[in-house]
Amino acid sequence: MTADVLAPPSTSVDPVTWLRRNLFSSVISSVVTLLVAALLVWVAITVGRWAVEEARWDVVTRNLRLFLIGQYPADQAWRLWGSLLLLSVLAGVSAGTFGHTIRVLAVSISAIQALLAAAMAVSPVGPLITIGMLANAALVWAGMVVGYRGSIPRRAIVAAWLISIVVIFLLISGAATPIPDVSSNVWGGLLLTILLAVVGIILSFPLGVLLALGRRSSLPAVRLVSTAYIELIRGVPLVTILFMADIMLPFFLPGEVRIDRVMRAMGGITLFSAAYVAENVRGGLQAIPTGQIEAADALGLRGWQTNLYIVLPQALRSVIPANVGLFISLLKDTTLVAIIGLAELLGIGQSILAQPDSLGAHLEVFAFVGVIFFVLCYAMSQASYRLERQLGVGTR
Amino acid sequence: MTESAGPTDIIVARDVHKWFGQLHVLRGIDLSVAAGEVVVIFGASGSGKSTFIRTINRLEEHQRGQIIVDGIELTNDVRNIAAIRSEIGMVFQSFNLFPHLTVLQNISLAPMRVRKWSRSRAETVGMQLLERVGIPEQALKFPGQLSGGQQQRVAIARALAMQPKIMLFDEPTSALDPEMISEVLDVMKGLAGETGMTMLVVTHEMGFARAVANRMVFFDEGQIVEIGPPRQIFEDPQHQRTKRFLSQILH
Numbered sequence A: 001m002t003a004d005v006l007a008p009p010s011t012s013v014d015p016v017t018w019l020r021r022n023l024f025s026s027v028i029s030s031v032v033t034l035l036v037a038a039l040l041v042w043v044a045i046t047v048g049r050w051a052v053e054e055a056r057w058d059v060v061t062r063n064l065r066l067f068l069i070g071q072y073p074a075d076q077a078w079r080l081w082g083s084l085l086l087l088s089v090l091a092g093v094s095a096g097t098f099g100h101t102i103r104v105l106a107v108s109i110s111a112i113q114a115l116l117a118a119a120m121a122v123s124p125v126g127p128l129i130t131i132g133m134l135a136n137a138a139l140v141w142a143g144m145v146v147g148y149r150g151s152i153p154r155r156a157i158v159a160a161w162l163i164s165i166v167v168i169f170l171l172i173s174g175a176a177t178p179i180p181d182v183s184s185n186v187w188g189g190l191l192l193t194i195l196l197a198v199v200g201i202i203l204s205f206p207l208g209v210l211l212a213l214g215r216r217s218s219l220p221a222v223r224l225v226s227t228a229y230i231e232l233i234r235g236v237p238l239v240t241i242l243f244m245a246d247i248m249l250p251f252f253l254p255g256e257v258r259i260d261r262v263m264r265a266m267g268g269i270t271l272f273s274a275a276y277v278a279e280n281v282r283g284g285l286q287a288i289p290t291g292q293i294e295a296a297d298a299l300g301l302r303g304w305q306t307n308l309y310i311v312l313p314q315a316l317r318s319v320i321p322a323n324v325g326l327f328i329s330l331l332k333d334t335t336l337v338a339i340i341g342l343a344e345l346l347g348i349g350q351s352i353l354a355q356p357d358s359l360g361a362h363l364e365v366f367a368f369v370g371v372i373f374f375v376l377c378y379a380m381s382q383a384s385y386r387l388e389r390q391l392g393v394g395t396r
Numbered sequence B: 001m002t003e004s005a006g007p008t009d010i011i012v013a014r015d016v017h018k019w020f021g022q023l024h025v026l027r028g029i030d031l032s033v034a035a036g037e038v039v040v041i042f043g044a045s046g047s048g049k050s051t052f053i054r055t056i057n058r059l060e061e062h063q064r065g066q067i068i069v070d071g072i073e074l075t076n077d078v079r080n081i082a083a084i085r086s087e088i089g090m091v092f093q094s095f096n097l098f099p100h101l102t103v104l105q106n107i108s109l110a111p112m113r114v115r116k117w118s119r120s121r122a123e124t125v126g127m128q129l130l131e132r133v134g135i136p137e138q139a140l141k142f143p144g145q146l147s148g149g150q151q152q153r154v155a156i157a158r159a160l161a162m163q164p165k166i167m168l169f170d171e172p173t174s175a176l177d178p179e180m181i182s183e184v185l186d187v188m189k190g191l192a193g194e195t196g197m198t199m200l201v202v203t204h205e206m207g208f209a210r211a212v213a214n215r216m217v218f219f220d221e222g223q224i225v226e227i228g229p230p231r232q233i234f235e236d237p238q239h240q241r242t243k244r245f246l247s248q249i250l251h
């Protein structure tokens, strides 16, 4: 006797049924739904009315250049445009080639560029700048189309990124090049925020991984140093480390060695973040069964090969969400460099508020700064969700 | 009991001792294995079978005695250990495949990174081995998508890809559902018969032992109690303990 094979019962529902089941399933749930809806409408109307009728957005638009690049000299701005151009094209091409995860980041970059272009359009910076910014947003998408065709080898793109990072640094600072130096004292605004965050993330990640491996090393000295470092840093607030980097470091360095303030801040942020990355990664390392390492040993892989090909790929994918969370905090923590006198996005906002003609425009300034931070952080967390799914965290 | 080592012996263990803390786990193991021989090791759980075969590729360090594999004595010399390990394949009870790599990548990783083969050569050999263990169609899947029996066959192929002279098996079928045991044993029988591989197999599959083992070794409480050809072990065991253990596992 054979049983009839049945199709599974339909689980899709029409909107009305969905509403009734989820939002109005009982008297209490209906009341809550209506109250929440009323609250949301009220907030939206209040905020919307303020933004359109009352807000003095001219404080933002007048100072847009300051918000974006601080005191970076206007006649050298082409160097920033060059860097932005590289970034837009590469982000687009990478998104087209690698798909998913990078696409979220690239789309976010173009969204921020479009947002800035909108602000530029109503600001006195001029139509040329606005068009330039829009062109960058378009370039991201053009790059995506080119990348999507799949004709560019992945290795070339990775190499292009590595070269571009160096080129962008040289362009912005002018160090070791014929173009004039632009002292990092004048870097500011969004430019500085992004530089601090990107350098912090790129450097603290490998350093943190090494520390985590060091903490499990079979060599006692390595283990001791790694553990001591991690515990020490985690026991101290970032503010303290920034002060130390700013005030103490020059005492320890020979007189002729000068590390400028931005570099010291980057160093402080990197060293701070690395300890937290290390603790995250350690959690991932502990989750790897010993059988994995035994199998690798039995095949004759060397210790570093086992780490590189077997342990880290598994450990790192399981700590992606925690690490992205860390990097989002790092981005927001860059605002703390204000206390050592650097004017990143929020710091610039505060110095603008100190100008006489900006009096009382706190809400406008903080809303603008807040929206930029939100878009950046939201993009990172969305990218991390994609990456998790793409790598099959929790499934494989 | 002691054995004299012959000139063709590829594994020689002399008076091997091992402690875990205070626990004396191996208490003077003497065993010589000739090239091409298939030796089955059996005995009660906790008698030191796993520990012993793991000392042969240095997953465990022995603390007294001597182990010589293919003419190289196992010491703390890192180069010796690396050299020995690339000559010995090992198959574990729990498969220990690398879950983040495809089946083919699992197999080609060590030949590429240790033997420095090109990718194409490693993958060609990998596919040949997958043919041999009967699952070429699974090459691009991940281990988690395979049945236990298939995973263990991949593990065998992974070990064979290094072209070892010796294969160690630690209860390769104990974690498998009953219907999958024979597919793994068949692969192992093929390995013993066609290629003349030197094999050390910890197992309680007595049918397998009877069919392919040259000698059987009975472990009890960290010592070798009895060694002999399967016929003698099954029909005329010399020791009371061997007799009792066999009657327990053959119900």
Ligand SMILES: Nc1ncnc2c1ncn2[C@@H]1O[C@H](COP(=O)(O)OP(=O)(O)O)[C@@H](O)[C@H]1O
Pocket (backbone or CB within 6 Å): B020, B023, B025, B043, B044, B045, B046, B047, B048, B049, B050, B051, B052
């Ligand atoms: N890593 C270890 N640490 C401490 N004790 C161990 C370890 N591995 C095995 N043992 C102990 O050594 C003894 C022999 O274990 P094992 O060689 O695995 O036996 P078998 O494989 O014959 O079942 C057991 O008592 C076991 O508990």
Ligand SMILES: [Mg+2]
Pocket (backbone or CB within 6 Å): B049, B050, B051, B171
């Ligand atoms: Mg065992």
